[in-house]
Amino acid sequence: MKYLIAGLGNVGPKYELTRHNIGFLVLDQLADVNKATFAIERHAETAEFRHKGKTIHLIKPTTFMNLSGKAVAYWLQELKIPKENLLVVMDDIALPFGSLRLRSKGSSAGHNGLKNIELLLNGQDYSRLRFGVGSDFGKGQQADYVLSNFSPEEFKHLPSYIIKANEMILSFCTQGVERTMSQYND
Numbered sequence: 001m002k003y004l005i006a007g008l009g010n011v012g013p014k015y016e017l018t019r020h021n022i023g024f025l026v027l028d029q030l031a032d033v034n035k036a037t038f039a040i041e042r043h044a045e046t047a048e049f050r051h052k053g054k055t056i057h058l059i060k061p062t063t064f065m066n067l068s069g070k071a072v073a074y075w076l077q078e079l080k081i082p083k084e085n086l087l088v089v090m091d092d093i094a095l096p097f098g099s100l101r102l103r104s105k106g107s108s109a110g111h112n113g114l115k116n117i118e119l120l121l122n123g124q125d126y127s128r129l130r131f132g133v134g135s136d137f138g139k140g141q142q143a144d145y146v147l148s149n150f151s152p153e154e155f156k157h158l159p160s161y162i163i164k165a166n167e168m169i170l171s172f173c174t175q176g177v178e179r180t181m182s183q184y185n186d
Contacts, residue, residue: 002055003173004081005030006044006072008090008113010147011062019133020065020146023089025158026131026165027058033166042078043071054173057081068113069120076121087172088117088128089165091146095132097154098161101185102129102168104177127177129168131161 007023015021027047031038036047036058044059057079061071068088076086090113095101105125108114118124134154137145150158164184171180 001053001085002057002079002081003085003087004057004059004072004075004079005169005173006059006061006068006075006086006088006117008065008068008088009060010064011060015147017149018147019091019150022091022131022133024060026089026129026162026169027060029159029162030166030169031058043074046075051170052174056170056173065113067116069116069118072117073120083121083126085173086126087169088114088126089169090114090128090130091133092130093133093135093137093142093146095130095134097132097134098157099132099186100129100161100165100168101132102172102177102181103127104181127172129165129172131165 005027007027009015009021009024031047034049036049038045038047043063044061047058049056059071059075061068063070076083090111094109104127107124108118168180168184171183
């Protein structure tokens, strides 16, 4: 059984440690722990590893956040992975920093990466892991906030939240979305 885990973010050192790149950071750690190496492929950096009999494909789209759907749609089709085995990992300003929520479907909630995925997958029926980055910004400052680096205090706690996100991803692949939601969602 194959799974596609898409971590959303923006390419380039300028964005590397920003809140908007939490999807990339989560997948970097997951690949590292499982001794998988990313390679630049079509529309994404890709890596794969096996876990409990499952083949887990990781992608970090190189299309930039607002065109993430291009990479997700391409790799789903290329790898012949059903949409129910797709999990998208992304930042969420509606959740407090470090809060993690798995959903089997839902709206984009204004997230441009999800909007593009919905457009290219013709719907909202795919799983997503929302990683809370907080909402400590003033009116009209949302873009600047998500494109800014984590605070020193947040950096201190980030590794433990990333580890929990990785546990949730592996649980999604081995136990399914419903069991993982009931086990991990706060």
